Amino acid sequence: MPRTLDTPCGPVTLQRAYYHCPDCGGHVPWDRDLGLEGSRQSPGLQPLVALAGTLAPFGKSQDVLRRLAGVRLSDSTCRRRTEEAGEDLRQRHQAGQAVRPPAGQRPWDLTLPDRDEQSFAGTVAYLGLDAFAVPTRGPDGQGIVYRMLDVGLLYDPRKQHTLYVADFDHEAAATQLRLYAAALRLGAADTLVALTDAGNGLEPALRCCCSGALVFVLDFYHAAEHLHTFAQSWHGRDSPAAGAWAAQAKNLLREQGGAALLEHLQKVELGPEVAEGHEALRLLIEHQHDSVTKSTDTTTSRPEPQVDPEPDDHQSLPMAVPPGFDAKAARPRAILHFHLSEAALRAGHAVVRPEDGGPLTLDELVGFLSRAGCQVRIQPVLDPTAEAPIDGYEIPARLRAAVRARQIADVFPFGTCISPQMDLDHTERYVPMDYGGPPGQTWVGNLGPMVRPGHRAVTHGGWAKHQPEPGYFVHRSPLGYVYLVTNQGTLALGRNEFSAAVWEASAPKPAAIPA
Numbered sequence: 001m002p003r004t005l006d007t008p009c010g011p012v013t014l015q016r017a018y019y020h021c022p023d024c025g026g027h028v029p030w031d032r033d034l035g036l037e038g039s040r041q042s043p044g045l046q047p048l049v050a051l052a053g054t055l056a057p058f059g060k061s062q063d064v065l066r067r068l069a070g071v072r073l074s075d076s077t078c079r080r081r082t083e084e085a086g087e088d089l090r091q092r093h094q095a096g097q098a099v100r101p102p103a104g105q106r107p108w109d110l111t112l113p114d115r116d117e118q119s120f121a122g123t124v125a126y127l128g129l130d131a132f133a134v135p136t137r138g139p140d141g142q143g144i145v146y147r148m149l150d151v152g153l154l155y156d157p158r159k160q161h162t163l164y165v166a167d168f169d170h171e172a173a174a175t176q177l178r179l180y181a182a183a184l185r186l187g188a189a190d191t192l193v194a195l196t197d198a199g200n201g202l203e204p205a206l207r208c209c210c211s212g213a214l215v216f217v218l219d220f221y222h223a224a225e226h227l228h229t230f231a232q233s234w235h236g237r238d239s240p241a242a243g244a245w246a247a248q249a250k251n252l253l254r255e256q257g258g259a260a261l262l263e264h265l266q267k268v269e270l271g272p273e274v275a276e277g278h279e280a281l282r283l284l285i286e287h288q289h290d291s292v293t294k295s296t297d298t299t300t301s302r303p304e305p306q307v308d309p310e311p312d313d314h315q316s317l318p319m320a321v322p323p324g325f326d327a328k329a330a331r332p333r334a335i336l337h338f339h340l341s342e343a344a345l346r347a348g349h350a351v352v353r354p355e356d357g358g359p360l361t362l363d364e365l366v367g368f369l370s371r372a373g374c375q376v377r378i379q380p381v382l383d384p385t386a387e388a389p390i391d392g393y394e395i396p397a398r399l400r401a402a403v404r405a406r407q408i409a410d411v412f413p414f415g416t417c418i419s420p421q422m423d424l425d426h427t428e429r430y431v432p433m434d435y436g437g438p439p440g441q442t443w444v445g446n447l448g449p450m451v452r453p454g455h456r457a458v459t460h461g462g463w464a465k466h467q468p469e470p471g472y473f474v475h476r477s478p479l480g481y482v483y484l485v486t487n488q489g490t491l492a493l494g495r496n497e498f499s500a501a502v503w504e505a506s507a508p509k510p511a512a513i514p515a
Helices: 029-034 046-055 058-069 075-094 170-183 202-209 220-235 240-256 258-266 275-299 342-347 362-371 397-406 452-460 497-505
Strands: 002-007 010-015 019-021 025-027 124-137 144-155 162-167 191-196 215-218 351-354 423-426 447-450 464-469 472-476 482-486 489-494
Touching (some): 046 075, 058 075, 144 170, 162 170, 191 202, 220 240, 275 397, 397 447, 423 452, 447 452, 482 497
Parallel strands (some): 191 215
Antiparallel strands (some): 144 162, 423 447, 464 472
């Protein structure tokens, strides 16, 4: 029986035997042996289709295959084959199976390269984990939903070999890192180094899922970014003094380490005229203290990794926890909101209402917090309408919290992201006072949370926005369509006389920014 298959060399027609049984029907054993059941593509072409569908949109992947291999496939075929390969990979990961390197491939070289005509002893393997906001299709393909994608990376000292893993759960991504680190025999390295930006929950996930003997190194780029943010809040944005101070602090961090920088920051004295600088300095010192503490905990008493001489996928990475590791310090921070009146606090007994769950008595709340075994810090009640405007560009923590309390989601039309890491965007462009800008431009009525794609659409894509009242955002697309966004959702006003009148009425007035 003839059958035509698509192969990397073009269509090929096969002649194979067909067997028929009156009870069970007909079948072709050769199709099963060659992996051709249910597919017109040959086993050699199937991975090429999945690779093209991964590297390019499905509409373009079929054109890539046509140009490179002369194979003509539809968009739907490329999509189906790519999704089947992805599902197969997901099932393999869930079963604890890694895609192993081809037989005979040389192992990764984990020796340290020479630098400045100096040689270094020992072997090192590197891994990293970070989170990114990525756009995904909403339910039924409608709208865009931003989700946090955790991306992990394994690489050798020379970066000749790299391997990426990804998942929407950071613990699952960390588990995949361990799976492939074991498959690549990276546990044989003398030292395992993890690079992170100190993101919430990343380090505990790596310790739990990969190895308790990891040596954590803070990404220098993020540390430098924090220094620049404080320098600008102290000396002013784009100030030469801010650049000079940040350069000095970065040089101190690079040459003498985090402990020396922390000591330097603790000696900084700010005058009362730098209102937002005090909060920025407190956050910077707290961040640097956490970084120094974590670095000390992971390097002073780290045991030597125990490597099994026999290759074992489940034991090739050390799992011993260093004696100096402080489990309490590694716990992620949590913020809980409980609602109760001042009279209830004075009386000593009342009903407390949390944001999630049922009501509690005041005694039950106190008992819960005392039994948690965590350090508890009580912050005063935040009134979004009582936060004073700021002259500078940087946003203090209390003002940021006030804006997020009013607007929990992305303020771009149909935005759904509720990540606490979103930027707060100035609705009307911030103009430094040195260049003629008015005072008080940074306030709750000129800020709104927005993800980076929405911010770029406004900055470079022709979108425009107004905020006539705090919490009410009016957007206009490049084609003239108008959208009203509040904390209740998005209302599409269309492109008509009414929407044009709404847009004109929402334009900022000179008195809209408080003095």
